[in-house]
C-alpha cells in the first residue's frame with residue numbers, strides 16, 4: 001500500500017488543531033490517503049502545506065513541497081514572506097463559503113445605511129410609527145473587484161433591488177451588473193457610485209488606490225464599505241473626507257495594521273464602524289473539501305496552474 005501523503009498544517013491564529021480532522025476526512029472522501037501534521041518546526045518531509053501566515057522557516061525546512069494551500073482568499077502576506085521559493089505553486093481558496101457570508105455582511109450594512117435602521121435601536125431609539133421610509137430610486141452600489149467575492153456581493157445587492165456596477169481589471173458579465181474594466185474607467189465608475197464596496201485583493205496596483213483624489217471622485221454623501229484589504233485605502237485621506245462631510249460614512253472590516261491599534265482614530269470616529277476582520281471567516285468543511293479536491297487532482301498529475309485558485313504571482317492574486 002502507498003504511504004500516506006504527508007501534509008503540514010500551519011494555520012497560526014486559525015487554530016490548526018481544529019483543521020486536521022476535516023482535512024483528513026475530506027481527503028479520504030476525495031480518495032487520497034493523507035497524513036496531516038501540525039507543523040512544529042521539525043521536518044516532516046511534507047509534500048503539501050496548508051497555511052495561514054506560517055512561520056517563514058517552513059519553506060527552508062520543508063524543501064520537498066509541491067504546492068502550498070492558503071487557507072484564505074488573500075495571499076499578499078504569503079507572497080511577501082522571505083524564503084518563499086519562487087517556483088512553489090500557491091493555491092488560494094475560491095469562495096469556499098466566504099463569499100455568501102461577505103455578501104450578507106455587506107448587504108446588512110447597505111440596509112442599515114439606506115433604510116436608516118440605526119434609528120430604531122439603542123437607548124435613543126426612535127419610537128415613531130410614521131418614521132420616514134425610503135421610497136425613491138435606490139442608491140447605486142459600486143463593487144471594486146468582481147472576483148469570487150465581489151461578484152457574489154454584487155449579485156446579492158442586485159437581488160435586493162440596488163443598481164449595481166462593478167469594477168475589475170478585465171470586463172465581466174455578471175447578470176444585472178454594469179461592468180467597468182481597467183484604470184481608464186475608474187473615474188466614471190466612482191462618479192456614479194453612492195455606496196462603494198471594496199472587495200479588492202492587495203497588490204502593487206491596488207495598494208493606496210483609494211486616496212484623496214479617488215475618494216473625492218465619489219459623489220458628495222457617498223458611503224464606503226471595505227472588506228478587501230486595509231492598505232487599498234489611504235487612511236488619512238479617508239478620515240479627512242469624512243471630517244469634511246464629502247463622505248457620509250465608512251464601514252471598515254480590514255485595516256493597514258491588524259489588530260487595529262487602540263489609539264487609531266477609526267475606533268472613535270462618529271462616522272466610522274469598525275469590525276475586527278470578521279466579514280468572511282473561512283468555514284472549515286468547504287475549505288477542506290476544496291483543498292482535498294485540489295490535492296487529489298495534483299496527485300493524479302494535474303498541473304497546479306490548471307486548478308481553480310492558482311495564484312498568478314506576476315499579478316499578485
Ligand code: NDP
Pocket residue numbers: 072073074075093094095098144145146147148149150167168169170171182183199200201202203205206227228229253254277278279280281317
Ligand atoms: P479574486 O481574485 O477572485 O478577485 C479579485 C478581483 O479584483 C477580480 O475581479 C480582479 O479583476 C480584481 N482586481 C484585481 N486587481 C485589480 C486592478 N488592479 N484593477 C481592477 N480590478 C482588479 O479574489 P476574491 O474575490 O476571492 O477575494 C478578494 C479579496 O477579498 C481577497 O484578496 C482578500 O483581500 C479579501 N478577503 C477579505 C476577507 C475578510 O474577511 N474581510 C475574507 C476573504 C477575502 P479580474 O477578475 O479582471 O482579474
Ligand code: OXD
Pocket residue numbers: 071072073074075280281282
Ligand atoms: C482572507 C481573509 O483573505 O480572511 O481569506 O481575509
